[in-house]
Every structure is written in structure tokens, then in C-alpha cells.
Amino acid sequence: MAPFVHRIRVRYNECDAQGAVFNANYLVYFDVTITELWRDAFGSYDIALQKYGLDLVVAEANCRYLAPARFDDEVDVALTIEKIGTTAVTERYDVTRSGEQIAEGRVRHVFVDLSDGAKRPIPDDVRATLARYS
Amino acid sequence: MAPFVHRIRVRYNECDAQGAVFNANYLVYFDVTITELWRDAFGSYDIALQKYGLDLVVAEANCRYLAPARFDDEVDVALTIEKIGTTAVTERYDVTRSGEQIAEGRVRHVFVDLSDGAKRPIPDDVRATLARYS
Amino acid sequence: MAPFVHRIRVRYNECDAQGAVFNANYLVYFDVTITELWRDAFGSYDIALQKYGLDLVVAEANCRYLAPARFDDEVDVALTIEKIGTTAVTERYDVTRSGEQIAEGRVRHVFVDLSDGAKRPIPDDVRATLARYS
Amino acid sequence: MAPFVHRIRVRYNECDAQGAVFNANYLVYFDVTITELWRDAFGSYDIALQKYGLDLVVAEANCRYLAPARFDDEVDVALTIEKIGTTAVTERYDVTRSGEQIAEGRVRHVFVDLSDGAKRPIPDDVRATLARYS
Numbered sequence: 001m002a003p004f005v006h007r008i009r010v011r012y013n014e015c016d017a018q019g020a021v022f023n024a025n026y027l028v029y030f031d032v033t034i035t036e037l038w039r040d041a042f043g044s045y046d047i048a049l050q051k052y053g054l055d056l057v058v059a060e061a062n063c064r065y066l067a068p069a070r071f072d073d074e075v076d077v078a079l080t081i082e083k084i085g086t087t088a089v090t091e092r093y094d095v096t097r098s099g100e101q102i103a104e105g106r107v108r109h110v111f112v113d114l115s116d117g118a119k120r121p122i123p124d125d126v127r128a129t130l131a132r133y134s
Numbered sequence: 135m136a137p138f139v140h141r142i143r144v145r146y147n148e149c150d151a152q153g154a155v156f157n158a159n160y161l162v163y164f165d166v167t168i169t170e171l172w173r174d175a176f177g178s179y180d181i182a183l184q185k186y187g188l189d190l191v192v193a194e195a196n197c198r199y200l201a202p203a204r205f206d207d208e209v210d211v212a213l214t215i216e217k218i219g220t221t222a223v224t225e226r227y228d229v230t231r232s233g234e235q236i237a238e239g240r241v242r243h244v245f246v247d248l249s250d251g252a253k254r255p256i257p258d259d260v261r262a263t264l265a266r267y268s
Numbered sequence: 269m270a271p272f273v274h275r276i277r278v279r280y281n282e283c284d285a286q287g288a289v290f291n292a293n294y295l296v297y298f299d300v301t302i303t304e305l306w307r308d309a310f311g312s313y314d315i316a317l318q319k320y321g322l323d324l325v326v327a328e329a330n331c332r333y334l335a336p337a338r339f340d341d342e343v344d345v346a347l348t349i350e351k352i353g354t355t356a357v358t359e360r361y362d363v364t365r366s367g368e369q370i371a372e373g374r375v376r377h378v379f380v381d382l383s384d385g386a387k388r389p390i391p392d393d394v395r396a397t398l399a400r401y402s
Numbered sequence: 403m404a405p406f407v408h409r410i411r412v413r414y415n416e417c418d419a420q421g422a423v424f425n426a427n428y429l430v431y432f433d434v435t436i437t438e439l440w441r442d443a444f445g446s447y448d449i450a451l452q453k454y455g456l457d458l459v460v461a462e463a464n465c466r467y468l469a470p471a472r473f474d475d476e477v478d479v480a481l482t483i484e485k486i487g488t489t490a491v492t493e494r495y496d497v498t499r500s501g502e503q504i505a506e507g508r509v510r511h512v513f514v515d516l517s518d519g520a521k522r523p524i525p526d527d528v529r530a531t532l533a534r535y536s
Contacts, residue, residue: 012150013296017205019151023460024429028281044340058425062464071151147430157326158295162415178474192291196330280418285473287419339419
């Protein structure tokens with residue numbers, strides 16, 4: 001089931017005065033895409049994690065920009081689960097437009113307790129489901 | 135003490151492909167400015183409202199755009215408390231750049247209970263302090 | 269053909285610390301929706317206007333907030349062309365979630381010359397096409 | 403003169419439903435800070451680069467998140483020029499709040515021709531000035 005692909009239409013306000021999507025907005029696209037993966041895998045982010053009293057926080061994010069995306073472009077964000085550790089998962093994101101790769105990124109999410117923010121192991125069923133996207 | 139003036143430097147990502155500040159970002163500027171007014175008046179937004187168990191929600195916002203602001207411009211946002219009702223306050227915002235007016239807006243904030251979101255009367259000392267900016 | 273309805277999924281970063289969509293982001297939703305109307309009516313915003321050397325600028329925007337939208341909600345933005353003047357058009361936006369109205373807004377766009385930003389009359393075919401959404 | 407430090411006040415809309423600054427917004431903070439470095443070094447970004455017909459594009463960005471920043475926090479973004487290559491410069495960013503490090507990042511900017519976007523060597527005086535922040 002890898003990669004999980006989500007298509008995003010570039011919004012006008014996401015472009016800067018150079019006419020290209022501002023660099024920070026790719027991290028927004030990554031977040032939108034993993035939200036859709038949670039929906040695809042579990043029904044929703046909340047359903048997947050709230051029963052365990054868990055939340056996710058971003059520990060690290062990275063993006064390489066290969067070509068600009070522009071207003072009204074449709075871009076495909078392909079998400080692959082690259083690594084599943086004890087308390088963290090790393091995703092790779094490949095962004096293409098009409099088949100041309102325009103950006104590549106990685107995000108590492110850590111599973112934390114909703115109550116105190118402490119790291120918590122990934123529940124087995126979450127781990128098994130995420131593995132299907134690797 | 136009216137108007138309360140806060141200076142904001144236009145960020146690159148706030149400008150769109152036309153090279154001008156995107157319309158929605160003026161509402162961000164208004165929010166930043168009233169946050170500074172709360173600081174000026176009470177020390178902070180939290181100090182002013184949390185002791186009463188209150189929060190503020192935006193009920194209505196409006197902006198007229200007279201001239202574009204551009205990257206790296208400094209704009210002055212002048213806030214005047216225009217109306218103090220039982221549970222709501224309306225602010226007027228005049229945005230100038232080097233003395234030229236470039237936008238004008240209004241926001242109506244409603245005081246609500248932190249616990250249930252129900253409308254609550256403005257506490258007397260908050261009312262008295264806000265009146266100094268009218 | 270009125271209203272023109274576009275469905276938007278609320279993104280995590282669009283919500284503020286109150287857990288609700290930040291007020292300015294409704295203006296983004298309005299912009300996304302009229303972009304889709306241009307696509308529906310003409311193929312795209314660029315196709316509709318660039319052949320005439322025209323661009324659109326926002327002259328005024330307004331929003332009333334009736335109920336909060338939250339992360340992962342799907343909201344429907346219904347756009348109705350309310351007034352078509354000589355050089356400007358006013359749209360009304362009704363935002364609903366599962367049939368409940370949560371916001372209502374208006375935006376006035378002015379047609380300007382791409383080269384110098386001066387107001388320009390709305391071309392007849394653009395006027396006729398927009399009228400179908402009124 | 404290294405590092406170059408710029409203080410930023412966290413805005414309400416920059417925080418997400420977890421009450422912490424959304425991850426992408428740190429890249430905005432980095433951009434705001436290097437804009438201030440250009441001002442400090444040359445008067446402004448435009449002054450530094452437009453006389454050479456140059457522009458900057460982001461080739462890569464990275465951020466590690468160590469602790470959350472929250473609404474109304476003041477954070478200090480310390481920028482150090484880490485590497486000056488032929489056509490690119492890499493900056494390191496250390497974000498602290500009251501002396502505690504809360505994030506660390508890197509951005510690589512490439513100098514390009516304003517006219518065609520092709521890579522261009524960094525002009526000698528720009529190189530010499532940037533070196534003062536390394």
C-alpha cells in the first residue's frame with residue numbers, strides 16, 4: 001500500500017512574491033498528507049490515537065526543494081513509512097507534479113502521552129497498520 | 135490613550151504572487167495588535183482574562199483594502215476601542231504606512247466562559263481599562 | 269448554478285490554540301472557493317482573465333463567525349455572486365458543516381489592469397458567465 | 403558578529419490545537435531572521451541583491467524540535483552562517499526561550515539570476531559581508 005498518495009491543489013496564499021509555494025508550506029502539505037493516511041488506515045487521526053490516550057508531536061522535519069510549485073498546480077504527495085521505531089515513526093514524502101519530482105522530505109513523529117507529553121511506545125495495532133505503508 | 139499603535143514588519147511569506155500582503159493576513163495583524171493592547175493594559179491577555187475564567191472569540195471581522203503593503207514594509211496598526219457592550223467589544227483598526235492609510239478594519243470580540251463557551255458579561259475592571267483606549 | 273459549493277477539509281495548522289479554525293483562515297477558504305468557481309466557469313482563473321490583461325484585487329472582505337470549525341471537519345463553502353458592478357463583483361459566502369451554518373461572509377473583488385493596477389470594466393463574457401452564479 | 407540574534411513574539415495563529423507553534427512556522431521564523439540579517443548587513447535584502455540581478459531560493463530546510471513554544475512566548479532566533487559555497491550559503495538557526503534551546507535548524511539558500519532562475523556565483527562583497535556572521 002506504499003506509497004500513500006494525496007493530491008493537493010496549491011492555494012494562492014501559499015505562494016510568495018516569487019510566485020512559488022513558500023518553503024514552509026511543504027511541511028503543511030506533509031501534515032495534510034499524513035492526516036489523510038491516518039484516515040485511510042484507521043478512519044481518522046483521533047480514532048487511531050485517542051483510545052490509547054496518545055498524541056503525536058513532530059520531532060524533526062526536512063525538505064529539499066527541487067523545482068517550484070505554482071498557484072493552482074496540482075501536486076501529488078507520496079508518503080512512505082520509512083522507519084518504525086519504539087516510540088517514533090519516520091515518513092518520507094515525495095512531491096511530484098505531472099510526474100516530475102519537485103520536492104522530497106522527511107518527518108519524524110514521536111508518540112506521546114496526551115496527559116503529560118512523555119514518550120510512549122507505539123501500540124501494536126498502530127505499528128502493524130503503519131507497516132502496511134512501508 | 136487611543137489609538138493604541140503597534141508596528142509590524144511585513145514578512146515574505148505573508149505576500150502573495152501579486153507581491154502584496156494577502157488579504158487574510160490583515161486579520162492576523164489585527165490579532166497581533168490587540169494582543170499587544172492586552173499586554174499594554176493588563177500585562178498579558180492571559181493575565182487579563184484567566185483570573186475570570188474568560189476567553190475571547192471573534193464574532194465578526196471586516197477589512198477594507200486601500201493600497202497594497204509589500205514585503206519588508208513597516209505598517210502601523212492603530213487600534214481604537216469603538217464600542218463596549220455587555221458581552222462584546224468592537225475595535226477599529228487603521229493601518230498606515232509612512233502616514234498613508236492602506237487598510238481599515240473592524241473586529242468584534244465576544245467574552246465567553248472558558249469552561250462552556252457561553253457569553254459572559256465583561257468584568258468591570260476590564261471594561262474600565264478598555265475604555266481608556268476608546 | 270448558484271450557489272457554487274466547494275468542500276474544504278480543515279487542516280491542523282489552520283486551527284489555533286482554542287482548537288478552532290483561526291478567523292483569518294475563513295478568508296483563505298473564500299479565496300480557495302472563488303478560485304474553484306473560476307475553474308468551473310472558465311477552466312481557470314488565468315484563462316478567464318489573462319487574455320484581457322486583467323487581474324483581481326480584494327477591496328473588502330467580511331466574515332461573521334457563528335460556530336467554530338475544528339480540525340478534520342469538512343465544511344462546505346457556498347458562493348453566490350451577489351452584485352456585479354462596472355469594475356467590481358461582490359460575492360456572498362455561506363459556510364456550513366453537516367448542514368449547520370457556521371460562518372457567513374462577503375468579499376468585493378475589483379478588476380484591475382495587470383500592467384498598472386488601474387480599475388478596468390468587467391469584460392462582457394466574464395460578466396455574463398459570473399451572472400450564472402448569481 | 404555571530405550569531406545574529408532576532409527576537410520573535412509567538413502569534414496566536416501560529417499555534418495549533420496542541421497550543422504549540424506549528425512545526426512549519428519555525429521555517430517562517432528562520433526566513434524572518436535572515437531577512438533581518440540582510441537588513442543588518444546591507445540595509446535590506448533588496449539592496450544587497452537587486453543591484454546584481456540576483457535572488458535567493460531555498461534549496462533545503464531542516465528543523466529539530468526540542469520543546470514547544472507557546473502563544474505570547476518570546477523566542478530568540480540565533481543565525482550563524484555555517485558554510486559559504488560558490489553559489490549557496492548554509493545557515494544554522496538556534497531557537498531559544500529564556501536561554502533554553504527549543505529548536506535547531508538549517509537552511510541552504512542558492513543564489514539565482516532574477517531573470518532566468520539559473521544558479522549564479524555569490525558576489526565577492528556579499529560573500530565577504532556574510533562571512534562576518536560565520
